[in-house]
Amino acid sequence: MPHPTTAQPESVLRLSHITKRFGALTANDAISLAVKVGEIVGLLGENGAGKTTLMSILFGHYVADEGEITVRGEVLPPGSPHAAIAAGIGMVHQHFTLADNLTVLDNIMLGAEPLWRLTSARGAARARVSALARDFGLEVDPDAVVAGLTVGERQRVEILKALYREARILILDEPTAVLTPQESASLFATLKRFVAHGLSVIFISHKLNEILAACERVYVLRSGRLVAERQITGTSRSELAELMVGRPLPQPRVEPQEPGAVVLELRDVSAHRGALWLRNVGVELRAGEIIGIAGVSGNGQTLLADVIAGTLAPDSGTLAMAGREVAAAGPRRMVAEGIGRIPEDRHSEGLIGDMSITENVISEGYDAAPFSRHGLIDWQAARAAAERAVAAYQVKCQGLDGPVRLLSGGNMQKLILGRVMARAPRVVLANQPTRGLDVGAVAYVHEQLLAARARGAGILLISEDLEEMLSLSDRIAVMHRGHLSEARPRAGLSIGELGLLMAGHTGGGDSHAA
Amino acid sequence: MDVITILFTTALWAAAIRIASPLIFATLGELLCERAGVINLGIEGIMTVGAFAGWITVYAGFGLWAGVVVAALAGALFGLLHAVLVVPLGLSQHVTGIGITLLASSLAYYFYRLALPEVTSPPKIEPFQPWAVPGLSDLPFVGEALFRQTPLTYLAFVMVALVAWLLARTPLGLAIKAVGENPAAAEAQGINVIAVRIGAVVAGSALMGVGGAFLTLSAFNSFFFDMINGRGWISVALVVFGSWRPGKALVGALLFGLFDAYQLRLQQWAGAVVPYQLFLMLPYVLSIIALILVSRRAAYPRALMVPYHKGER
Numbered sequence: 113m114p115h116p117t118t119a120q121p122e123s124v125l126r127l128s129h130i131t132k133r134f135g136a137l138t139a140n141d142a143i144s145l146a147v148k149v150g151e152i153v154g155l156l157g158e159n160g161a162g163k164t165t166l167m168s169i170l171f172g173h174y175v176a177d178e179g180e181i182t183v184r185g186e187v188l189p190p191g192s193p194h195a196a197i198a199a200g201i202g203m204v205h206q207h208f209t210l211a212d213n214l215t216v217l218d219n220i221m222l223g224a225e226p227l228w229r230l231t232s233a234r235g236a237a238r239a240r241v242s243a244l245a246r247d248f249g250l251e252v253d254p255d256a257v258v259a260g261l262t263v264g265e266r267q268r269v270e271i272l273k274a275l276y277r278e279a280r281i282l283i284l285d286e287p288t289a290v291l292t293p294q295e296s297a298s299l300f301a302t303l304k305r306f307v308a309h310g311l312s313v314i315f316i317s318h319k320l321n322e323i324l325a326a327c328e329r330v331y332v333l334r335s336g337r338l339v340a341e342r343q344i345t346g347t348s349r350s351e352l353a354e355l356m357v358g359r360p361l362p363q364p365r366v367e368p369q370e371p372g373a374v375v376l377e378l379r380d381v382s383a384h385r386g387a388l389w390l391r392n393v394g395v396e397l398r399a400g401e402i403i404g405i406a407g408v409s410g411n412g413q414t415l416l417a418d419v420i421a422g423t424l425a426p427d428s429g430t431l432a433m434a435g436r437e438v439a440a441a442g443p444r445r446m447v448a449e450g451i452g453r454i455p456e457d458r459h460s461e462g463l464i465g466d467m468s469i470t471e472n473v474i475s476e477g478y479d480a481a482p483f484s485r486h487g488l489i490d491w492q493a494a495r496a497a498a499e500r501a502v503a504a505y506q507v508k509c510q511g512l513d514g515p516v517r518l519l520s521g522g523n524m525q526k527l528i529l530g531r532v533m534a535r536a537p538r539v540v541l542a543n544q545p546t547r548g549l550d551v552g553a554v555a556y557v558h559e560q561l562l563a564a565r566a567r568g569a570g571i572l573l574i575s576e577d578l579e580e581m582l583s584l585s586d587r588i589a590v591m592h593r594g595h596l597s598e599a600r601p602r603a604g605l606s607i608g609e610l611g612l613l614m615a616g617h618t619g620g621g622d623s624h625a626a
Numbered sequence: 627m628d629v630i631t632i633l634f635t636t637a638l639w640a641a642a643i644r645i646a647s648p649l650i651f652a653t654l655g656e657l658l659c660e661r662a663g664v665i666n667l668g669i670e671g672i673m674t675v676g677a678f679a680g681w682i683t684v685y686a687g688f689g690l691w692a693g694v695v696v697a698a699l700a701g702a703l704f705g706l707l708h709a710v711l712v713v714p715l716g717l718s719q720h721v722t723g724i725g726i727t728l729l730a731s732s733l734a735y736y737f738y739r740l741a742l743p744e745v746t747s748p749p750k751i752e753p754f755q756p757w758a759v760p761g762l763s764d765l766p767f768v769g770e771a772l773f774r775q776t777p778l779t780y781l782a783f784v785m786v787a788l789v790a791w792l793l794a795r796t797p798l799g800l801a802i803k804a805v806g807e808n809p810a811a812a813e814a815q816g817i818n819v820i821a822v823r824i825g826a827v828v829a830g831s832a833l834m835g836v837g838g839a840f841l842t843l844s845a846f847n848s849f850f851f852d853m854i855n856g857r858g859w860i861s862v863a864l865v866v867f868g869s870w871r872p873g874k875a876l877v878g879a880l881l882f883g884l885f886d887a888y889q890l891r892l893q894q895w896a897g898a899v900v901p902y903q904l905f906l907m908l909p910y911v912l913s914i915i916a917l918i919l920v921s922r923r924a925a926y927p928r929a930l931m932v933p934y935h936k937g938e939r
Binding site for chain 1: 795796797798800801803804807808810811812813814815816817925927928
């Protein structure tokens with residue numbers, strides 16, 4: 113049944129009363145929205161607000177329990193990506209849906225032709241892809257294998273895929289999560305070109321700045337409900353933030369403090385894994401300071417983190433903690449030396465999903481006192497530690513014996529924080545500590561990092577989120593192709609400047625090709 | 627005749643191609659399954675079923691080509707069983723495959739005993755005869771080695787070209803490769819992942835069935851126990867050796883055929899000095915070495931052995 117208030121004649125797409133439940137969880141609760149021809153509509157919400165679920169229903173990956181979707185006045189058959197594509201809906205997924213071992217052209221042509229044909233019309237397809245790429249500024253080599261493309265290029269392929277299928281409504285799910293600020297700006301320019309050609313765009317994001325920069329109108333989702341619709345010209349950053357979170361947002365406050373002695377020093381460290389290199393990296397981290405390591409993912413940050421965590425032996429160079437050399441010591445020794453590790457991927461490197469909260473809490477120190485006595489694990493001490501971590505770090509869980517994988521991302525990260533901070537580490541290695549977390553959990557992680565800083569720990573914060581970097585760090589260094597720039601004081605650095613450094617432009621104004 | 631001169635006899639090369647033929651069918655079949663993301667370890671049993679079904683059809687008085695068709699259908703049937711278990715139901719592919727092998731070969735032996743309870747020595751049929759390709763068979767050396775084979779061998783080579791064309795040139799082939807690389811991507815483009823995977827496994831298993839039938843209808847003239855003798859497993863390795871490409875897989879099958887034909891002749895030559903088991907081992911050892919050399923950098927289908935469930939993140 114169409115919703116009376118959204119019944120506008122020029123709407124190209126209308127969602128009416130879409131409801132989707134997963135067990136007890138209502139992911140989408142009677143959501144109605146409409147998109148007009150030639151506009152960019154934002155869909156703003158925290159992780160878990162139901163944005164991706166809503167779009168998956170629109171694209172036919174899920175079937176809604178209630179409600180219907182109409183495209184240009186015609187009802188879209190539910191649960192069929194094929195029908196969605198035929199109706200002119202194109203989706204650019206957050207995690208790219210590209211087959212790595214196939215070429216760009218293969219990926220674009222996939223599914224675009226009837227299957228039962230003796231040959232595929234590759235020549236014509238190549239010409240069309242080139243034309244589209246030219247028209248919209250999405251240059252990419254059609255015969256390149258996807259595995260060798262950069263993230264930005266892959267995103268262009270995703271968009272080309274949708275355009276090739278004659279999409280009129282383009283949905284972009286968190287498209288800038290992996291881009292540099294400059295790449296994002298160029299993406300926004302491309303989107304403006306789309307709407308000038310009469311396409312419509314749905315832009316999904318939890319980043320307020322991007323919604324404000326790219327959209328004309330925005331819908332705000334919170335806990336599965338549509339809580340607001342605003343014209344961008346008539347709203348503000350703070351209003352949107354409050355609508356999204358449901359309460360005023362705490363801002364991290366960095367108290368000025370004098371850094372102490374050097375706690376971690378890397379000098380001329382080179383390392384490699386496969387084709388990835390870390391080249392002559394040097395950094396000096398002092399007690400009570402946060403150094404931010406910025407950079408587009410895949411430029412060597414993971415290698416740097418692994419070298420410091422002891423899971424990757426450097427090829428050359430020295431690594432010293434509080435003046436004592438500890439290079440290639442192995443992860444156990446590094447933890448003992450006072451490294452607190454918040455790993456990049458909490459699922460694969462942070463926690464063991466099928467083991468209990470208690471087991472995970474002691475997993476970095478199970479073999480020594482107080483958790484181990486005479487070669488036997490002291491489960492009482494272990495449970496006590498787990499209880500302390502859960503209480504102190506506000507981990508929401510059913511009990512200490514349930515498997516960790518049932519926790520939400522935010523609660524997993526809190527548990528890791530609890531485990532790390534309980535050891536009062538001298539150095540906190542925080543690699544993408546807030547990736548994928550909702551705004552509330554992000555604020556909590558920031559608070560805890562700042563608390564560790566106030567206590568006198570040195571913190572190495574590796575992040576792709578430049579706002580986070582600029583609001584927390586005392587000094588910031590940028591990684592590009594395995595090189596680490598000198599750490600510069602945050603005061604006087606802008607997002608634009610950092611973006612240029614991340615894209616490989618050196619500070620002095622001269623640039624080399626990226 | 628010494629070790630080197632054996633290599634220059636046409637008989638050796640003709641034998642190599644003959645030995646390779648069933649492997650070519652089976653390897654292509656396995657390749658098709660794996661390209662779609664499904665490993666089919668039912669291959670050994672499916673070949674046994676193909677060998678039996680083809681043979682019993684001819685034994686019952688139907689033509690040789692009818693036997694080939696029945697073998698393909700029998701293979702396809704067991705392929706369908708495997709596909710249903712591992713594709714929509716998402717069961718473990720290796721465990722299911724081994725189960726299919728045990729089930730299929732046992733059923734073949736069971737029905738053989740049921741059909742022929744009395745016989746002690748396996749009854750014979752009149753198999754495919756070599757057919758000299760007019761013109762080409764008169765070429766020196768090559769003609770005798772390559773163009774005086776049975777029709778099924780020629781069919782094997784034709785199938786290599788067909789499968790290569792399918793994968794490289796057709797939209798269907800692209801869909802098969804895509805569901806084996808990234809099924810979510812294929813789904814997002816409107817491809818029915820489940821249907822494509824089932825189709826590939828069924829078609830691949832039909833080829834395996836024909837591979838088995840080659841043994842009863844062309845290489846030998848009767849069905850007996852354990853006649854597949856690991857040829858299915860070798861084919862699984864040949865797919866890896868061929869880096870999932872039909873052309874390279876053909877080279878692998880021919881190489882294995884050559885090793886095998888060569889060791890048979892070495893046995894006669896040196897059997898008195900060295901135990902013949904050493905030579906039996908030779909093709910397998912050489913295969914392992916070749917595998918190490920060739921396939922270390924092979925780009926395997928990324929979604930191989932990963933069940934696909936629609937709507938899961």
